[in-house]
Amino acid sequence: MNASPAASPPPPPPSANDTAESTADAASSDRALRVPCYCEENAWRIVYRHRRPPRPRAGDWGRGEDGTEYRVVFASNGRRCLPYFRQRASPRDRPGEYVCWDYHVFVLRTTTTTSRRAAAAAKDGADETANDGATKDGTEVLDVDTHLSYPCPLDDYLDGSFPHALNPLVDPHFLPLFRVVDANEYLTRFYSDRGHMIKDGNWTATPPEYAPILDGAPIRNGLEHEKAGVEAGGCGSRSNLESYVNMSEGGPSEGASTDPQMEGRFGRVYTLEEFRAAFSGRRIR
Numbered sequence: 001m002n003a004s005p006a007a008s009p010p011p012p013p014p015s016a017n018d019t020a021e022s023t024a025d026a027a028s029s030d031r032a033l034r035v036p037c038y039c040e041e042n043a044w045r046i047v048y049r050h051r052r053p054p055r056p057r058a059g060d061w062g063r064g065e066d067g068t069e070y071r072v073v074f075a076s077n078g079r080r081c082l083p084y085f086r087q088r089a090s091p092r093d094r095p096g097e098y099v100c101w102d103y104h105v106f107v108l109r110t111t112t113t114t115s116r117r118a119a120a121a122a123k124d125g126a127d128e129t130a131n132d133g134a135t136k137d138g139t140e141v142l143d144v145d146t147h148l149s150y151p152c153p154l155d156d157y158l159d160g161s162f163p164h165a166l167n168p169l170v171d172p173h174f175l176p177l178f179r180v181v182d183a184n185e186y187l188t189r190f191y192s193d194r195g196h197m198i199k200d201g202n203w204t205a206t207p208p209e210y211a212p213i214l215d216g217a218p219i220r221n222g223l224e225h226e227k228a229g230v231e232a233g234g235c236g237s238r239s240n241l242e243s244y245v246n247m248s249e250g251g252p253s254e255g256a257s258t259d260p261q262m263e264g265r266f267g268r269v270y271t272l273e274e275f276r277a278a279f280s281g282r283r284i285r
Contacts, residue, residue: 001037001038001039001040001101001102001103001104001105018209018210018211019210019211020041020044020045020048020208020210020211020213021045021048022210023045023208023210024045024046024048024049025049027045027049030046030049030142030144030150031144031150033045033046033049033144034144034145035206035207035208036088036089036145036205036206037197037204037205038194038197038205038207038208039103039104039105039106039145040074040105040190040192040241040244041192041208041213042105042144042145043072043105043106043107043186044072044186044187044190044213046107046142046144047070047072047107047183047186047187048187050068050070050107050109050142051070051183051184051187067111068109068110068111069109069110069111069183070107070108070109070110070183071107071108071109071110071180071181071182071183071267072105072106072107072108072180072181072182072183072186072267073105073106073107073108073178073179073180073181074103074104074105074178074179074181074244074245074247074267075101075103075104075105075106075176075177075178076101076102076103076104076176076177076179076245076247077173077174077175077176077177077247078173078177078247079173079174080102080103080245081100081102081174082100082101082102082103082104082174082176083098083099083100083162083164083174084098084099084100084101084104084161084162085097085098085160085161085162085163085164086146086147086148086160086161087099087101087104087145087146087147087161088145088146088147089145090147092147095147098164102245103245104145105244106141106142106143106145106146106157107141107142107143107183108139108140108141108142108154108180108279109139109140109141109142109151110138110139110140110279111138111140138153138154138280139153139154139279139280140152140153140154141153141154141157143157146160146161148160148161154276154279154280155276155280158272158275158276158280162175162176162272165272175271175272176272177247177269177270177271177272178269178270178271178272178275179244179245179247179266179267179268179269179270180267180268180269180270180275180278180279181244181266181267182267185265185266185267188215188216189216189240189265190213190216190240190241190244191212191213191214191215191216191217191238191239191240192212192213192214192238192239192240192241193212193214193238193239194207194212194239195238195239196239196241214238216240217238217240243265243266244266244267247269
């Protein structure tokens with residue numbers, strides 16, 4: 001994601017031993033995973049960290065501990081200019097300030113029971129940042145870029161991040177839309193060479209030190225390319241990021257694909273009210 005770019009020269013290539021997977025596993029907490037302005041990769045590693053079972057078996061990637069479900073959410077709008085409050089890109093002591101992201105990505109977690117990790121952490125007296133676990137039933141947001149609590153109840157997150165949505169004078173073009181993607185599909189299919197973060201030969205934000213996530217990239221050996229997979233015009237030569245960020249201002253009727261296979265890959269688009277109703281059960285008045 002981009003706000004106000006600060007150019008820096010490309011760093012040396014990352015070590016082949018440093019991968020998104022290995023750094024996710026090695027991190028002391030979710031918040032330790034944060035790389036500013038690379039929210040799509042932060043979300044990927046958070047999901048990987050939470051959902052990967054110690055001994056993977058067929059089907060185990062579908063849920064986390066104790067049946068917890070994970071989804072990856074892209075927030076943007078047709079203008080690619082989304083006012084976002086309480087982000088760490090703004091000072092904590094100025095809650096009235098906001099940053100305009102072209103897009104932002106966070107993780108949505110729905111759980112029906114307290115996870116074993118959270119229970120163990122609570123017993124040991126660990127703090128909230130360290131345990132990363134679900135502490136109650138319901139739907140929570142995992143966003144390492146917010147000043148709000150971590151994890152944060154969905155309604156609290158939406159109220160804190162988008163207070164302007166309740167103002168009838170706000171231009172609706174600047175209201176958020178949300179593309180909700182199955183976490184398993186995202187882990188399997190997302191790929192990006194980070195080319196969208198390079199402008200005039202310089203990085204607009206310092207990239208992660210681990211290698212880019214490219215496992216989902218189509219193999220270029222004559223096989224059919226993934227539909228809408230390789231984008232042109234700013235998202236790098238090997239990236240399907242645009243397929244997740246792109247959403248129409250019309251909401252699900254225009255933003256979601258009518259192809260069931262494509263909807264499975266790249267999810268569905270919701271307006272704020274639809275998103276809240278679908279995942280928290282509360283509607284905006």
